[in-house]
Amino acid sequence: MERPVAPVMRSKLFVPGSRPELFAKAAASAADALSFDLEDAVAPSRKAEAREAVAGFLRGDLPANQAMVVRVNGLATPLFAEDVAAVAVPGLHLLNLPMVEGAEEVREAAAALARAEAANGVARPIGILCNIETPRGLRLAAEIAGADPRVVGLQIGYADLFEPAGIDRTDPAALAHVRMAVRLAAAEAGVAAYDGAWAKVAEPDAYRAEAEAARRMGFAGKSCIHPTQIALANEVFRPSxxxxxxxxxxxxxxxxxxxxxxxxxxxxxxxxxxxxxxxxxxxxxxxxxxxxxxxxx
Structure with a gap:
């Protein structure tokens, strides 16, 4: 199959799938991409409700200038197959896989995505964005990036990667090591790399500093957990x-x-x-x- 075209994603705004009242507002923002989350941001009791809400939105009238991304529940969960079957519709650009730890997981997800595309009448291939957020995933990042033609990028998940190991999220050496490892793994496969989220919304200068550090390493964009971060990401990753x-x-x-x-x-x-x-x-x-x-x- 042909490799999906990676959308421009200087800014990728996080949108909880269980908050449909935020969908239209997010679509009206200046974010290059919207990332609807069905995983960590959604309580177990609301998973089905969130899935239906996101799938319904993707079937509606979508902005022509925004990429639509959905972070599904992990491949090892019983929710994965239902998530993919519901959201792999013509409006979706990228399927975001959390906690990826090997090439075989990517190929299994790609096969599930192909089946869902056929069932839902999707004419163009939907890409895969792989989260690198475990020690094993970081070690195998190059294999993950090159596992399947659908993979268009790697994205860092700092919280899941650092917190269990007791690594300071703000440590410059740790950040630089992970960014360089992910960027070179992505470069080996010829795909993009995207920096992870900065959770302290009230610290825009820190967000900008992280975005600039990522840009200097060749990253294509950074996640946004709040609309106030969108303009910062768009500016930093915009060619001067x-x-x-x-x-x-x-x-x-x-x-x-x-x-x-x-x-x-x-x-x-x-x-x-x-x-x-x-x-x-x-x-x-x-x-x-x-x-x-x-x-x-």
Whole structure:
């Protein structure tokens, strides 16, 4: 099958599946993606109710500029099959798998997703976003990322990863280690990496600092647990005018230099070769998808 196209997800707003009164408000926000949660945010007694509410919303009129994501209950739970069967509808872009610990789990989920797509008349493939939130999952992150063509990204779950091990959620060394491990695992498979949530809503500067640290490591976006975090994520992960201008110079120079038989050359005093050209093209592609100025033509 063809690999699903990964949506732009600078900001991914968390929405509890058991709070349907919030769905329309979330859809009216500036979030690139909405992540409806059927797992931790929903009490056991309300799982079926939440599933029906999210499935009903996905079958309605959805914003054209937002990606729809659903975090289902874990593969090992009896709820997984019912979740996938209900939410794998044309309005869904990504199925978010929690607590992923191996490639076989991803392949099993992909098979269940394929069956649900066929039953629900889904024409385009729905992607899979895998949460890396256990020690084993982190160790096997590269295998998870490359397990199936449906996988479009890895997402860090800091609370589940750090809390049981007694690791300080704010420790810079721990954060940097996990981010680098996840980013390189995603890069090996050619998929995106997304930073996890920051729970202290009243600390926007800390959220921005985390987002900027993730961006410097090549992450594509960050989760938002409150609407006030959306603008921060969108700004941090938006290519700057200076970056767009430099990328345009690199791509333009590459076309001339490579045609003349030169593989490495200078742009504004910086040496440029294949990896830098590829990075510049990727940045311009993102800027075009966002409709940013300086990307015309």
């Amino acid at each position: 005018e200076a970056a767009i201008a430099k990328a345009r110079k690199v791509v333009a120079a590459a076309e001339t230099q490579i045609a003349g038989g030169t593989g490495a050359f200078l742009v504004d005093g910086d040496m440029v070769d294949a990896p830098f050209i590829e990075s510049a093209r990727a940045l311009l592609a993102l800027a075009r998808r966002l409709g940013l100025p300086g990307t015309e033509g």
